[in-house]
Amino acid sequence: MSVPKELYYSEEHEWVKVEGDKVRIGITSHAQSELGDIVFVELPEVGDTIKSDDPFGSVESVKTVSELYAPLSGKVVGVNDELDDSPEFVNESPYDKAWMILVEPSDMSELEELMSDEQYKEMIDED
DSSP, X not given: OOOOTTOEEOTXXXXXXXXXXXXXXXXXXXXXXXXXXXXXXXXXXXXXXXXTTSEEEEEEESSOXXXXXXXXXXXXXXXXXXXXXXXXXXXXXXXXXXXXXEEEESOGGGGGGSBOHHHHHHHHHHO
């Protein structure tokens, strides 16, 4: 299972990629494999604010609907609209094509509360 080194991870299985003063957020390969085939993705609008640990959207699979939890707080400055027409990207390419939102964090120090790739691997190995 793919767990890229350069990303941060939340206990709710979201990944965070730092890109200058912004962060890109999506769900992990582990999360998408547990959910099964993704058929719908609901995301916030550009301009919305998200708060760490609060839901910011959801993914619907053939099995269930799961909420997406914000790994950090900030303002949504980009949304991956391609997921409207191609939710299967979440299964096919969770770290590239299926990024979900681009956020301008209100406090970059919140990254310190997230896990490294090694810590995330340990957590999912315990499942």
